[in-house]
Amino acid sequence: LVLTAISCISCMGNKNSRSRKEKPSAPSAPSAPSANMSKCGKYDYDLVTIGGGSGGVRASRWAAANAGQKVAVIEMPFNPLSSATAGGLGGTCVIRGCVPKKLFVFGSGFHHDFEDARGFGWDFNEPKLDWKVLQEKKHKEITRLNGIYGNMLKGANVDSIEGSGKLLDNHTVQVTGPDGSTRNVTASNILIATGGTANKLNIPGAEFGITSDEALTLDEVPKKVVVIGGGFIAVEFAGIFNASGAETHIVYRQPTPLRGFDEDVRTTVGENLSKRGINVHAGANPVKIEKAASGKLTLTLDKGGPVEECDLVMFATGRSPNTNRPDLGLKEVGVELTKSGAIKVDEFSRTTAEHVWAVGDVTNRINLTPVALMEGGAFVATCFQDNPTKPDYEYVPSAVFSQPPVGTVGLTEEQVVQKGMSCDVYISSFKPMKSALSGRDEKFLLKVIVDVPTDRVVGMHMVGADSSEIMQGMAVALKCGCTKKQLDSTVGIHPSSAEEFVTMRTPTRRVGSA
Secondary structure (H helix, E strand, O other), rough: OOHHHHHHOOOOOOOOOOOOOOOOOEEEEEOOOOOOOOOOOOOEEEEEOOOOHHHHHHHHHHHHHHOOOOEEEEEEOOOOOOOOEEOOHHHHHHHHOOOHHHHHHHHHHHHHHHHHHHOOOOOOOOOOOHHHHHHHHHHHHHHHHHHHHHHHHHOOEEEEEOOOOEEEOOOOOOOOEEOOEEEEEEEEEEOOOOOEEEEOOOOOOOHEEOOHHHOOOOOOOOOOOEEEEOOOOHHHHHHHHHHHOOOOEEEEEEOOOEEEEEEEEHHHHHHHHHHHOOEEEOOOEEEEEEEEEEEOOOEEEEOOOOOOEEEEEEOOOOEEEOOOOOOHHHHHHOOOEOOOOOEEOOOOOOOOOEEEEOOHHHOOOOOOOOHHHHHHHHHHHHHOOOOOOOOOOOOEEEEEEEOEEEEEEEOOOHHHHOOOEEEEEEEEEEOOOOOOHOOOOOOEEEEEEEEEEEEEEEEEEOOOOOOHHHHHHHHHHOOOOEHHHHHHHOOOOOOOHHHHHHOOOOOEEEOOOO
8 A cells, every 4th residue: 555655656757857956845834936937937937736636746746857847836734634724745545535545444344354264263252443543543654645745746846835726817826824824926837636525415414424534533433324325435434334343324315336337336236235234225315414412313314214323424425626625716717617616628638727727636537546647647748748648538447445345447338338339248246265164145246348349348347355456457458458359368367256357258148239
């Protein structure tokens, strides 16, 4: 995990790289810009980036280290809880998203490992999770990574300015420091990379619920918790709470979770949620949250009885582009937004305002950390290296760290039908070898979708242990144009679950046009 986090922010040199003679400037609160001006000599910087998350840091470091630009990043002070005045270098992924969540998945997951171990002859007293220890170590790790981001920027000669940024015109950003003081910095180009924020449903009593931000900072595990939502954040946190010892309920509107994922994946994940002991309320909508004098919460649903005597209700009901917390001054400079509130960009990440660009979740394209990194790199090539580059969204892999996890890349079965393609679908659903002794009643799923006319593999999906690790390799294969014939000619690793990907010979069904 540490290596992964570091690699996400590592600097990749290229033939256009050149060293900077000036010494790296230390991260600081708002202060006067360096006496050295931008390359054109007209502005303080060649690039000012508002937002120090994955996309913003990648773009800033590459612009400085690989393209020789004078760059500054504006980011608010570090805090595990985001707000209009707090954030931190590393952004959502490092501070209150991917990294801490994955640490909690690891920490809670030992519960199931202990259960499985008894089937292999292990005998021990009932283990207990010390949540405070896990929470303290998690906080120490995200603090460390926040510092690494600062050092990486420093090492690339990027100025780190603490505060919030607001556009005054196409070349000027007003910085408001933690103490409320303001100053202006100017730049030839401005990049907005302010990410997204968690949503709550607009229902009575919503103020009694929390989001994933707060869930990652809880002082103790609630005895009874309800997670509202059916997306990847919802199923991940339902798994974390359940494995940490809480009586866990999950409520979602659809018959199965993970809308937008392959239907067989959705069905398998839904079944596994129940088999892991999570109380699933499918096809239900939250109506209201009520808080008793005792502090206990009741969630009323439009279908079935209420979920009563809850210690915690968590909203995992999507995220919105962060374009107004704090005010970025977008409207005043002509940056248009989409209906969803995202910054409208073209294929090269240019906004509707000249010299203003945007990458990452604030543009609401594919909201994944590695995609923001890709967009940041493409922006640098386009803006500073005379190499117009469009982000490539074909065969972007993704994972859901449910328990067990999901890995996927390419098209779903439903998408190929919608596209009018003719595809063979190969499916292997089975109890993994480990369950033979552990006794766990749970299915793994492996699925391959093949375009019939070309024999090209266009989709691969997996539910099961290590699926995210396995699917990263499969994504390379699909990116290289892998065919079913090539899969079939590959020797499997035995015994493993992944070998099923190269041993399925008979299609389960053919779908789409003839």
